[in-house]
Amino acid sequence: MLGLLRSVWDEPGPADPPARVWRDWVMLAGFTLVIVGEVLSRPELPYRWFAGAVALAVLPTVLWRRTRPLLAVAVAFGACGLAPLVTGHDLGLNSFVFVLVLAYALFRWGSGRAAVIGATIIAVKLLFSLVMGFLGTGDTVGGFGILFAATALGAALRYRNRARQRELDQVKLLERERLARDLHDTVAHHVSAMIIRAQAGLATAPMNPDAATDALRVIEAEASRALAEMRGIVRVLRTDEPLDLAPTPGITDLHGLAGRHRIGPSVDVDIAGDLDDLPAPIGTALYRLAQESVTNARRHARNATRIEVNVVADAASVRLRVSDDGEAAPVRAATSGGFGLVGMTERAGLVGGTCEAGPGPIRGWTVTAVLPRA
Structure with a gap:
């Protein structure tokens, strides 16, 4: 009391x-x-x-x-x-x-x-x-009652307004977190790719001048994609277009992460199971998780030659596993200095799933996510 x-x-x-x-x-x-x-x-x-x-x-x-x-x-x-x-x-x-x-x-x-x-x-x-x-006694009791009603009304409106302000603050916080995730998963991904290509081009240019030209082509392509996705985010912010209706990648875009690259590890994508009726938010979350995992592996996996992206779907859930064969680095997440793993955990949680990352059983780093189909 x-x-x-x-x-x-x-x-x-x-x-x-x-x-x-x-x-x-x-x-x-x-x-x-x-x-x-x-x-x-x-x-x-x-x-x-x-x-x-x-x-x-x-x-x-x-x-x-x-x-x-x-x-x-x-x-x-x-x-x-x-x-x-x-x-x-x-x-x-x-x-x-x-x-x-x-x-x-x-x-x-x-x-x-x-x-x-x-x-x-x-x-x-x-x-x-x-x-x-x-x-008189009656007037005094009546006065207490009327004044109590007036003060109770003031207190009720006060706390109602405070509760509404808390809700608005929570909405603003969630919106800021969503924007941070979208910026990190789109623009930051392409900028990271440009940095990786630029560093690789500078390292191999003295021995292979053509590598610098290839790096510039990749940087140009990544910059164009980053600009397009940034414009999409700005369009959503400046118009009344719902975010769900904005162009977003899905499960079919996972194959675009695969490829044999002249510089850096190759990426193999394997998808198993029925994904035809997978809801768009789940597909987008899977793609963003895989995209961020591949970007982290290409940036931080030391001496890695291969990155594997495996998606397995069953009747209740979809499982994503991204692993690399780089050197064991148990502190990789702590030294990255970014917000990738935090955003990945939040993105999986928003659709009712989970996401975990850590050293692989033998080598490299493994990211595992389990998302519901519904």
Whole structure:
């Protein structure tokens, strides 16, 4: 209980409460007319001019109820509690209903500390009026009920807005993670390929000048693909086109990873099982996982001559295994300095699958992913 009370006391107020807007001035003008009208229309009310003057004096507190809610409550309820000492009885103006707006604002915009202190001020005012005989028991109980309803409404809207803000923050975080994965799996893949080709071309150019020309051709092709995929991502971001409708690679594009390269290890792709009815998100995830695994192997597998990509499908799941025959390197993932394995694990998890990577049983590095067909 003590921890709960301390958390309420230490709770900060909402950030950047809205400043005064035209509605506040309309509210001020409206309540002013109501107060003046009630004073003029109730000649039987004792000390009606004094009560009206007190109401008009504290009415401007509605203008800073959001930025200074505790001060507004303290001024308004303090004045309403002390003014009856002059007249000897309750002021009796129904127009004082505007203090409900202040009570609402206290719990909507105030900090936890301000809410506790303000609620205490309100309770003290009501109990003081009851003890001094300015209010009867029924009026006091009714006042507590009405003020509780106003404060409860303010607290409910406050926490509803906070929950909505948390949801928006979570959506933004997920969107940032998705963009990071897409950029890494598309543009970063092609840039990595260009770096590998450029390094290989520079290393072999003195002995084989044609290798530099071949490297430039590959770099040009990879740059064109990177530009095309970047434009696709930008199109999705700038238009209302859903990401699912944007051109994305699938299971049939896995064969494009295969090939016998003059520089670096060869890539062999083997697909077994029925993949005709595989959903597009699963196919895209498989391709991206295989693509990233092949890129990592070509960059980090020392003295590797072959990379194998195996896909096996059954009735319930699809299994991907990418392995190389490079030298054993148990710290390869830790030294890469990138986010490839993190993105691969996230991508597999988004479709209900798993992805693991580690040293192979004999040599090299092995990536294994299991994705559901549904």
